Amino acid sequence: MPELPDVEIFKQYFDATALHQTITAVYVGDHRILQDLSENDLRSYSLDSKFESTFRHGKNLFVHLTSGAAVLLHFGMSGDLKYYQHSDDQPKHARVIWTFDNGFHLAYISIRMFGKVAIVQNSAAYLTDQHLGPDALSMDWQQFFAIFKNKRGMVKSALMDQSTLAGLGNIYVDELLFHAQIHPETSVEEMNEAEIHELFKTMKSIINTAIDVRVNFEDFPDDYLINHRDKQGTCPICSKDLERIQVASRTTYYCPQCQMKMKK
DNA sequence: AGTACCACCTGACGGC
DNA sequence: TGCCGTCAGGTGGTAC
Numbered sequence: 001m002p003e004l005p006d007v008e009i010f011k012q013y014f015d016a017t018a019l020h021q022t023i024t025a026v027y028v029g030d031h032r033i034l035q036d037l038s039e040n041d042l043r044s045y046s047l048d049s050k051f052e053s054t055f056r057h058g059k060n061l062f063v064h065l066t067s068g069a070a071v072l073l074h075f076g077m078s079g080d081l082k083y084y085q086h087s088d089d090q091p092k093h094a095r096v097i098w099t100f101d102n103g104f105h106l107a108y109i110s111i112r113m114f115g116k117v118a119i120v121q122n123s124a125a126y127l128t129d130q131h132l133g134p135d136a137l138s139m140d141w142q143q144f145f146a147i148f149k150n151k152r153g154m155v156k157s158a159l160m161d162q163s164t165l166a167g168l169g170n171i172y173v174d175e176l177l178f179h180a181q182i183h184p185e186t187s188v189e190e191m192n193e194a195e196i197h198e199l200f201k202t203m204k205s206i207i208n209t210a211i212d213v214r215v216n217f218e219d220f221p222d223d224y225l226i227n228h229r230d231k232q233g234t235c236p237i238c239s240k241d242l243e244r245i246q247v248a249s250r251t252t253y254y255c256p257q258c259q260m261k262m263k264k
Numbered sequence: 265a266g267t268a269c270c271a272c273c274t275g276a277c278g279g280c
Numbered sequence: 281t282g283c284c285g286t287c288a289g290g291t292g293g294t295a296c
Contacts, residue, residue: 002290003289003290075290076291077273077288077290078275079290110273111273112273112274112288112290113273113274114272114273114290115290116291152266157266169289170290248268251287
């Protein structure tokens with residue numbers, strides 16, 4: 001699930017539920033999810049502290065604690081959050097659970113264990129250390145063009161590379177290339193400024209749309225690719241059968257008629 | 265710098 | 281019903 005729009009919705013959910021309450025307990029359901037962090041350390045950072053504010057960069061969600069440090073949540077391929085009151089509602093794959101003084105709990109869920117929970121002292125330094133590029137939603141055109149005018153390789157690989165820009169994954173890269181009518185294997189160095197600008201505009205548009213519909217698949221506009229990603233899928237615009245190929249080792253859907261721009 | 269693999273995990277689904 | 285292969289929206293490492 002979680003690419004930038006999903007994580008933005010997690011942030012909004014977190015802000016609406018789990019801030020400003022004293023943490024009274026921390027439960028770790030599977031310590032493998034903790035990165036360079038012991039269960040005891042997570043507990044001592046959390047207990048008697050409060051979640052104060054959240055900050056998202058790409059697919060990373062930082063939650064600042066009143067104790068000073070921040071909890072970093074990364075959701076991998078199957079992460080989620082759930083705020084609930086009764087233990088009957090505890091989700092099956094809750095890997096970390098924070099309990100608050102109002103009796104509610106916040107569960108960090110990860111089915112496939114690909115996510116991570118860490119403690120970071122300085123989120124800006126963490127982004128630098130991890131070599132993360134600028135956030136795809138907040139970056140401006142000057143930044144985007146400065147990066148892409150010097151990039152080489154396939155456009156899909158470039159957009160997926162978190163050190164180039166942070167936040168896009170397989171689903172939304174396919175979606176934006178579809179709307180920009182650019183073939184996923186197009187070489188970035190073959191694209192002119194107008195095409196790169198189209199890429200930028202479309203990227204902003206599809207991220208904002210996904211956030212507006214709160215990533216509910218059924219609420220995406222009819223001309224979006226997202227609900228047609230299957231082997232029998234047809235193009236929502238021209239009805240031609242979609243192509244399914246591997247690009248940068250990832251399953252890629254595109255319309256061979258609408259996405260003609262291709263130079264290898 | 266870019267790409268092609270492999271690995272990390274669990275669960276859902278289709279075929280037999 | 282059960283077993284098995286395949287696939288899944290992420291990331292990190294290694295080798296070329």
